[in-house]
Amino acid sequence: MSTALEKFKKYRKPGYYDKFDYHWTMSIDLDRCTGCEACVVACQAENNLPIVGEQQFAMRREIKWIRIERYWEGEYPDIKLQFIPMLCQHCDQAPCEIACPVFATYHNQDGLNTQVYNRCIGTRTCAVYCPYEVRFFNWFTYEWDEPLEQQLNPDVTVREKGVMEKCTFCIQRIRQAKDAAKDDSRRRVRDGEIKPACVQSCPTEAMVFGDLNDPDSQVSKMARNPRGYHVLEELNTTPSIVYLKRVHTDG
Amino acid sequence: MSISVLEALAYFKKPALVVFGGVAGFVVGIWVNSTYFDDATPIQPIEFSHRIHAGENEIPCQYCHVYAARTPVAGVPSVEKCMGCHRSVATDKPEIIKVAQYFADRKPIPWIKVYDVPDFVHFTHKRHIKAGLECATCHGPVDTMDRITRQQPLRMPWCVDCHTSKEVENGRDCWTCHK
Structure with missing residues (x-):
């Protein structure tokens, strides 16, 4: 028990994450986001997300690792519509990681x-602690109708009942790119080599994915943009996703 | 008024026998299952012998399992690959006639997987071979086996032990192997 506690303390020490090989980060330019939900569909296809059905949806049990939140600003007729794609922020100081009693959720060496899933016992504490509400619980073992099971991604587990799940930044693609880098005897993955499903599908290229530890990567440049901000920054979760504020030119 | 213990025991005689018979049957069943239906040594649809192919004829592993060094899966050879040699080699043997029948029917041979990891495990042959591991490290002396027997437990402690002792980069991160 003492060793587990020591590990836990070391793990929560500030600066622990600086040693990471990579620090996967995403930047989302809200000026470019049109709210088309292509990312939502792409994520669904890539990560074997189940369709929960109408009844479960009404009970707010839908599973969408990325969703488009819609905000109206101002009063009619001076009204503006704003979209924010919301997905797991991969916080460096994630509240969900403290919550888990079985260490099923943790920060790995890439800052993810x-x-x-195997470790998760389904207490759902992490979902309660998450301020972004991007963790989803499998209330049932969902099934795919006959031809649809053929399109399941073999690189991603089909989750079962009683397991929490969330955005992984398409870790299977990260793994694949690292594998390719090793084959070419490259030490690091090239910038832009990895594209999560949402980034790949974005028609306006509002999303950029990359390594924040590399100062020359595209995402690092985006992160230095003065429009950049983090969602719910005041909670000190230090999210890995940088949003670039939307600028309304008409005043 | 007295209560006889024997009377009570007589009442339980029948259920006790049933329970005893059940337990005995269960134990015998487990014994029979593990002795004659060992899943580490499944009986394959064709009595293919690795001893003859890899041992006596000294065919390299990757002649048939072509994808081992290139992809996550080693690959079971196609029936066409078998027929590549067996169109002319040992065509009169009963097992080869079976293979020829599969080939004529254009059907794959329903081999039973011996080394199977669960679906939530990401295992890649390519990385392990490029790291310099011999096939025999995990698969044992295949060239002496007529019927393949699973040599390793394929459980997580076994994986982690090796990753730890060989100091694999990020080898103990959950998401290196789990998916």
Whole structure:
């Protein structure tokens, strides 16, 4: 027990994450986002997300690792519509990681907030702690109708009942790119080599994915943009996703 | 008024026998299952012998399992690959006639997987071979086996032990192997 506690303390020490090989980060330019939900569909296809059905949806049990939140600003007729794609922020100081009693969710060496399905016992504490509400619980073992099971991604587990799940930054693609880098005897993955499903599908290229530890990567440049901000920054979760504020030119 | 213990025991005689018979049957069943239906040594649809192919004829592993060094899966050879040699080699043997029948029917041979990891495990042959591991490290002396027997437990402690002792980069991160 003492060793587990020591590990836990070391793990929560500030500066622990600086040693990471990579620091996967995403930047989302809200000026470019049209709210088309292509990312939502792409994520669904890539990560074997189940369709929960109408009844479960009404009970707010839908599973969408990325969703488009819609905000109206101002009063009619001076009204503006704003979209914010919301997905797991992969916080460096993630509240969900403290919550888990079985260490099923933890921060790995790439700065990813990961969820180990096998370890999860389904207490759902992490979902309660998450201020972004991007963790989803499998209330049932969902099934795919006959031809649809053929399109399941073999690189992603089909989750079962009683397991929490969330955005992984398409870790299977990260793994694949690292594998390719090793084959070419490259030490690091090239910038732009990895594209999560949402980034790949974005028609306006509002999303950029890359390594923040590399100062020359595209995402690092985006992160230095003065429009950049983090969602719910005041909670000190230090999210890995940088949003670029939308600028209304008409005043 | 007295209560006889024997009377009570007589009442339980029948259920006790049933329970005893059940337990005995269960134990015998487990014994029979593990002795004659060992899943580490499944009986394959064709009595293919690795001893003859890899041992006596000294065919390299990757002649048939062509994808081992290139992809995550080693690959079971196609029936066409078998027929590549067996169109002319040992065509009169009963097992080869079976293979020829599969080939004529254009059907794959329903081999039973011996080394199977669960679906939530990401295992890649390519990385392990490029790291310099011999096939025999995990698969044992295949060239002496007529019927393949699973040599390793394929459980997580076994994986982690090796990753730890060989100091694999990020080898103990959950998401290196789990998916």
